[in-house]
Structures are given as C-alpha cells and as structure tokens.
Amino acid sequence: MSRSLVIVESPAKARTLTGILGPGYQVVASLGHVRDLPAKDLGVDLDARFSPHYVTAPGKQKTIQRLRQAAQGAATIYLATDPDREGEAIAWHVLQVLKLPKGTPVHRVAFHAITPAAVQAAMDQPGPLDEHLVEAQQTRRILDRLVGYKVSPLLWRRVRGVGAYKRRGGGLSAGRVQTVALRLVVDREREIEAFVPEEYWTLEACLVQQAEEGRPAPTPFLAQLWRIGKDKPDLKTQADVQRIVDDLAPGGDLKATLWWVESSETLRKNRRPDPPFTTSTMQQAAARSLRFPPGLTMKLAQQLYEGIALGEAGTVGLITYMRTDSTAVAPEAQAATREVIERFWGANYLPARSPVYHTKVKSAQEAHEAIRPTDPQRTPKAVRPFLDDKLAALYELIWRRFIASQMADALYDVTTALIPTARNERANRLPYLFRAVGRLLVFDGFLKVYEEGRDPGEESEEGGPLPPLHPGEPLDLLELIPKQHWTQPPPRYTEASLIKELEKRGIGRPSTFAGMVDLIQDRGYVAKEQRFLKPTPLGFAVCDLLVGFFPDLFDYGFTAQMEDTLDEIAGGRAGRLATLEAFWAGLEPALQKAGAEMPKVQVETPPAPARRAGKTGRAKGKAATPTGKTCPQCGGALVQRKGKYGPFVGCSHYPTCRYIEKTTNQSRS
Numbered sequence: 001m002s003r004s005l006v007i008v009e010s011p012a013k014a015r016t017l018t019g020i021l022g023p024g025y026q027v028v029a030s031l032g033h034v035r036d037l038p039a040k041d042l043g044v045d046l047d048a049r050f051s052p053h054y055v056t057a058p059g060k061q062k063t064i065q066r067l068r069q070a071a072q073g074a075a076t077i078y079l080a081t082d083p084d085r086e087g088e089a090i091a092w093h094v095l096q097v098l099k100l101p102k103g104t105p106v107h108r109v110a111f112h113a114i115t116p117a118a119v120q121a122a123m124d125q126p127g128p129l130d131e132h133l134v135e136a137q138q139t140r141r142i143l144d145r146l147v148g149y150k151v152s153p154l155l156w157r158r159v160r161g162v163g164a165y166k167r168r169g170g171g172l173s174a175g176r177v178q179t180v181a182l183r184l185v186v187d188r189e190r191e192i193e194a195f196v197p198e199e200y201w202t203l204e205a206c207l208v209q210q211a212e213e214g215r216p217a218p219t220p221f222l223a224q225l226w227r228i229g230k231d232k233p234d235l236k237t238q239a240d241v242q243r244i245v246d247d248l249a250p251g252g253d254l255k256a257t258l259w260w261v262e263s264s265e266t267l268r269k270n271r272r273p274d275p276p277f278t279t280s281t282m283q284q285a286a287a288r289s290l291r292f293p294p295g296l297t298m299k300l301a302q303q304l305y306e307g308i309a310l311g312e313a314g315t316v317g318l319i320t321y322m323r324t325d326s327t328a329v330a331p332e333a334q335a336a337t338r339e340v341i342e343r344f345w346g347a348n349y350l351p352a353r354s355p356v357y358h359t360k361v362k363s364a365q366e367a368h369e370a371i372r373p374t375d376p377q378r379t380p381k382a383v384r385p386f387l388d389d390k391l392a393a394l395y396e397l398i399w400r401r402f403i404a405s406q407m408a409d410a411l412y413d414v415t416t417a418l419i420p421t422a423r424n425e426r427a428n429r430l431p432y433l434f435r436a437v438g439r440l441l442v443f444d445g446f447l448k449v450y451e452e453g454r455d456p457g458e459e460s461e462e463g464g465p466l467p468p469l470h471p472g473e474p475l476d477l478l479e480l481i482p483k484q485h486w487t488q489p490p491p492r493y494t495e496a497s498l499i500k501e502l503e504k505r506g507i508g509r510p511s512t513f514a515g516m517v518d519l520i521q522d523r524g525y526v527a528k529e530q531r532f533l534k535p536t537p538l539g540f541a542v543c544d545l546l547v548g549f550f551p552d553l554f555d556y557g558f559t560a561q562m563e564d565t566l567d568e569i570a571g572g573r574a575g576r577l578a579t580l581e582a583f584w585a586g587l588e589p590a591l592q593k594a595g596a597e598m599p600k601v602q603v604e605t606p607p608a609p610a611r612r613a614g615k616t617g618r619a620k621g622k623a624a625t626p627t628g629k630t631c632p633q634c635g636g637a638l639v640q641r642k643g644k645y646g647p648f649v650g651c652s653h654y655p656t657c658r659y660i661e662k663t664t665n666q667s668r669s
Contacts (some may be wrong), residue, residue, distance in 0.1 A: 002075035006109075007067065007094055009081050013114065016307025016315045017080070020119050028070050030081070034060045035093040037141065042149045044142050050580040052142055054093070064097050071098050076105040078126065083110035083368065084323050085570060086511060088130055089137035095129070113374045114307055114317030136570035139579055143562070146580075146587060147176040151550065154594055155542060161603040165524025165538045172542065173523060177508050179546050180559045181516045182525050184501060185493055186535045186543040195489035201235040203244060205434055206479040207259060207419065209467060219467045220478055223419050226435035241482040244432060248421060249480055257421050257430065259475040264417040270409035273446035275327040275357035276370035276402045279510030280503045282322070285401065287496035288453035290393050291531075294495055294514035298322065300394045301371070310386050317374055318383065319398055323510045324368040325503075327357040329406075333369075337376040337406040345448055351408045372402040404450035411443040417469045438466030455494050492532040506560035537604035545601065549594035552586055 006027045008014050014027040021027065035054040037043035045051045056064065071077060077100070079091035091108060100106065107126030111119055151174035162172055203225040209218040225233050225244070235241045248257050277285065279298075286297040301322035307315040334354040341349050357370075373395075380396035387395060419434040420426075441447075493501065499513045508516055520526045525539035535543070547554050562583075568574035627649055629638040638661065640649050649661040 002073075004076040004078060005070050005074035006078045006080050007091070009087070009090060010302075010306055012303065013306040016114050016317060017111075017119065019314050020114070020116050020316075021123075026070055026074070028067060030067065030090060030094050031060070031063055033057050033090055033093060034064055034067070034097055037145055042145060044145055046584070049577055050142055050584070052138060054096075056097075067094065068098055071100060071104075074104075076107065078107050078109050078123070079129065080109045080111060080122075082323070083112055083321055084511060085133050085137040085140075088133035089141075092129055092134045111321075112369060113320040114305065115374045116316075118317075118374070132572040133570050135576050136566050139569055139576045140566055142576075142580060143583060144176050146584065147174055147553070150587065150591055151546065151553075151594075154549075154591075154598055155545065158545065158598050158600050159538070159541055159603060160600065161605055162524070162538060164605050165536060165603075171523075174542075174546055175516075175519070176553070176562070177512060177559060178516055178519050179543070179554050180507055180556060181498065181502060182520045182535070182539055182543050183547060183554060183556075184498065185520070185526050185533050186540060188490060188493055189535050189540075192489040192492065197486040197488070199236060200485050200487065201238060201241040202483045202485065203233070203235070203241050204481040204483065205248075205259070205419075205477055206481060207434075207436075207475045208478055209469070210474055210476055221436055221438070221466050222481075223417070223434035223436035225432060226418075227431075227433040229431045238482070238484065245480050245482060247430065248432065249477070254477045254479075257423060257477065258426060259419055259421055259434075259477055260426065261469045261471055261473050261475065262418045262420050263471055264415060264469040266413050266415040268442075269412050269414050271412065271445075271447075272409050273355070273404045273407060273450075274401065274452055276329060276372050276405045277398060278325050278327060278359075278370060279323050280325065280499055280513055282371055282398065283499050283513060284496040285397060285453060286394060287494065287499075288455060289397060290390075292390070292394070293518065294499060295518045296390070297394065298514045300391055301398075303391060304395055304398075308383070308386055308391070310383065318378065318395055320369050320372050320374060322371055324371060325359065325510050326368045327359050327370045328368070329354075329357075329370055329372065333372060333376065334406060337403060340376045340379075340403065341407055345407075348443075349407050349445065349448065351406075354406060357405070370402070371398055373399050376403065400450040404446040407446035407449065408443075410441065410445035410447045413440045413442050413465075414438070415440070415466045415469070417466065419475065436466055436469075438464060440465035455491070455497050492534060494531050494533065495528075498533060505556055506563055507556065509563065536606065541601050541603045545598060549598055550587075550590050553590065 004025050006017060006021065006025050008017065008027060008029055009032055011029045011031075014029045017027045018025070034057055036057045037052060038055050039058070043053045043055075045053065077098075079094060081087035081091045081094075087110075088108075095106065106129075108129045109122045109126050111122050152172060155172040155174060159172055204222050205225075206220050207223055208220040211218060227233070228244075235244075250256050274281075282301065283294040283297050286292040287294065290297075292300070301319065304319045305317050305322050307317050309315045331354075338350055338354065376399070378399075380392065380399055383395060384392050415436075415438045417436045419436060421430040421432045421434070422428050423430060491497075495517050498517055502508050502513060502516065520539070521528060521533075524536060525542055526533050527536050528534075552558055565574055565579055569576060569579065627638045627640055629649075638649050638651060640647055651659040
C-alpha cells in the first residue's frame, strides 16, 4: 500500500499527528528551519537584486538526509508546517532541499488545531504553497539581516564597558524592531525623569441620611466636590481647599450648611466580556495573572497546541494555533461552548446569540481563529492530571477567557446623585455642588468565570453602592475631607504593557512580540525591577547612538509602516525587490555617515551581581574593604578581600571582571 509523507516542524506535533492519521501516513519533523542565511556573513547579494544565499542550517544535514529518505517512494507529500509566514517559509525551504522527482504530488495543509476533526478537514482541503507568504517572510529576513549585519558592527566598535551586561543573549546588536522596542522603554524612562509633579487637592463630604425612628441607622457615604458654580474645581493648594471648608463649615460648625439630594438617577449598565485571546492578549494576561514571561507563555502554548497525552484518549492538541491576531471563533466551537455554559451555570448565563468580536488589529489574519480550547468540554479539572503546574495554569487561563467570552454580560446599577449646598434655607444656594456615584453588581454574568488582571498601579473600576437616595431628602454632614494629590508620571512598562503598546503602534506581529521583549533584556539593554522594565546605562547608550544616527530607520511610524508593507507583500499587493531597494536607499547613506561620525562611548558599569556561597570559592560573610582605588580594566572599585591564600586586592565586579592586583608576595593572576 502506498503511503503519504507529512512533514511538520516539531517531534511533538509529529507524534500527535501519527496517532491521528494512522498507518497510511508517515509523519516526520524538520526540527524548524533546514536552511538559513549564513551566520558569519551578510548572505545577501546587494548587487544581484538582494538575492539571499541560503546554506544548510547548523546541525541539519542529518535531518535533511532523513527527510530525503522519507520522501523516496512517497505517493504524496504534505507540507504541514505551522499556518503562518514562518511556517510557510519552512515548508518552502524543505521543498527546496528534498529535490523531488518532477511530477511528485506536493500539497500544503494547515492545521489550525490538532484534533482528529480539524486534521481530517485540513487533509481534505490541501492547497499549494503560498508564494506571497514566502516572499513576505524572505523580505522580513533580508531587512532584518541588513540592519543586524550593517548596523550592529558600529556598536561593537563604538561602545565600551559592555561585558558586565552580557547575559545569555551575547553581545551588542541592533535590530529593526528590537531597537524600536528598546526606544519605547528609553523614551518612557526619560518621560519619567523629566516629569515634574504638580500638587492638587480634592474635597469629599462624608454625608448621611437623617435618622428616622424605627428604622436601622442610615449608612454614611462619600460625595466629591463636582462643580463650583458652572466650573470644575481647580484646587491647587491647601489654602484653596481650606477656603471652601471654612465656607461650608465656618468655625468647624458642621451644621452651618444645608445639604440635600437634588436628583438621584440609577441606570442599568452592562459590561461585555473580553474577546477570546490573541497572541498578544494571551501574553499580556499570562504576564499579569501568572507572572509568566512572554517567552515561557509561547513555549507552553506551543506544547498545548502540538498535543498532550491524555491517557486512553490518546494525544491531542488542547488549544488552537497560538500565533494569531484574530478574534474570530468557529460556529461549531460557539455551539459547543453554549452547551458547557448552560450545563455548569444555567441558561441565565447564555446571551441570546453568540457574540461576534471584531478584530481591532490591522491586517489580522481572519482565516485564523482566536486562541481557544479545541474542545470546550475539556475542563481544566479534567485535563489537570495530565499537565504540569505551568501547563495547567495556562490552559485554565485560556479556557476561562474563552468560556467567559461566550457568556452573558455582567450587569450593574450605577446611581448618580447630585447634592447642592445652601445657607439657612435651600433658596440661598452656595456655589458648591457635590456628586456621589455608586455601582452595584446585580448580575455577574461572565465574571462568574473570568475577570482580566491589571498591571501594577492600575486602578479598578469597581465602586461600592450608595444607599437609596430620594430627591429632596435632607442630609447631614459628618465630615469634610480635604485630600492632597500629586500628578503622577507615566508608569514604566511591564512586559505585558510593552507588548500592548507594540501591538497598538503596529510594531511587530504576534510571532515577534515575545522575542523582542526577551531580547532587549538578554542583551542587557533593559533590566526588570520587580515587574517593571527599566533601561540600563547600556540601553540608554545604544538607543541614543542608534536613534541619533538612524532616526528614520528606528522611527515608530516607519517601523509600523514597514509591517504594513510586509502585509502587502503577503497579500500579493507589493513586491520584495521594490521594498528592499527603497529600504537600502535610505539605510546606505546613514551607514556611511554613522561610520564616519558615530562617537565612542563608555557605559557605566553596573554593580556586581549577588553570588551564592561556594560558587566562586570565596567564603560567605568575609566582607570586602574598599581601597579607594579603581580597577584599570573596567573602572570598578578595587576592594581588599581575604581569600584562600590570604588577603588580596581585586575588582568588586568579580566574576564579571577578574582583575586582581599583583603584589610582591602575590603570585596569583
């Protein structure tokens, strides 16, 4: 019996598909890209229409041999790499290295979920490779290579003091999108540094309805000064607010002024659930709620997509494809979810019809779905025995967000009361009008299942209810509460809010967000302090050099426009050559200018990282004594320590800097 060959990227995906497709198919993994541009040179011929020179990816020769052997005698070959630009390019490269005989049937299939039904549906509708997607991926690769291999060497020659910042990411680099992400963090930090706080005051009145015999004691509530005459209050100083306090309660007499309810209006307001996850919103929510860095979130999501062994049920993908910017949901998934909602929470939690969410991101791939459970009936509790803690936490987050997205709105009663003031009688109104606002949840709806987390410092919209207030009823003043405030600078980015900003500006695409946020930290350009991203001295230096000499290349608008151009190429509406020619025409003169004029800079060296006892051989608890001298190698402080062979003078930045001062009695180097 003739067999068909299915080629995917990962062994995990191959194992899942093998169990689904059965014995008529052989499924093999390419282990990612089999070809790439060379590591040690540009790999792009600038004089030959920007032709890329591809070589076998490191360590992939045996993989290619295995793929060729598997292809021999196959009746049909299915290229089943991931359904995005990168997956399309991997499939194209695989096809190039297979060197198939002419006439061999080759089909492209895209699995948006790896379940028996989804796989069968994809296999029933094979198609050709999308050459436009391949062109878009190659254009992006060449653009990034031109920036990385032409601009990065300038940093290597101009920036000193980098060693202490190196992490697993290696040395300095410039990146077409990476540097713009760094610029966002640097620009925000400079906004914070330049911010001058301004004082302002608010005034609240603690009020209570008048007691009536035989009824429970009324509940006090707060109202805020809302208008002075027709104007909003503008209280800059304590003196400003004190004048109003003295006018409302002269000599501290809280009964000197009349207070009453002029109007009270209650409106029923609904709160819609958030749409199901896209790549960006999943990364943001996992960062806020689970404290997962974006790279970890994508790694876990890949495992959930490719397949998890569920005991007797076999291996199956638990979520749909995790690189998407679409919020679309298949009708059959919506129908299955409605059954789950009604079974667990009742018909009251079902909306009249399944909600439709409109994707807000430009150029979203509407052929994709949002990230959702492949089977909504697989509850987090049901799959928990087969998942480790992190996989279980991410699956539950995805499941709850999706279920909630298909549920009824939450309902609130929002009451707004206007409270005037007067002297002696209501006709003698004072100019001060107070307002009280209360919010009461009357139906939890989707909140029964999921509520989005918030970034640090982000205020909740929740507020308490007001007591029943009736127009015309008098009120008693219990206290006037002046409050001092200071305007606040914009907050530093978290990983979640940086991804949100990148997406908002159209910088990068779902597959790139996690890599960008990780890379600027790995390069030592940005440090995470608690949950906030703060540029290092190295990050400031690199950003200033690059933006100063390449203002157009690293402009926010230009970078977003280039993403649009890549989308145009992917749609067949623009060409690779014209895009690269225009890009190089702007980059080449800037490179020449930077090569001649970019100054050398020395970056500030960070403090030595904390070390665990026993790691370096130096005893814990033996304090270093400052010598007042500086290290001739890195500029750090020289300190005296006591080591195995007695006292010595060395750099305080050890082990980043290993300088040890030589003495006549010291033979160590």
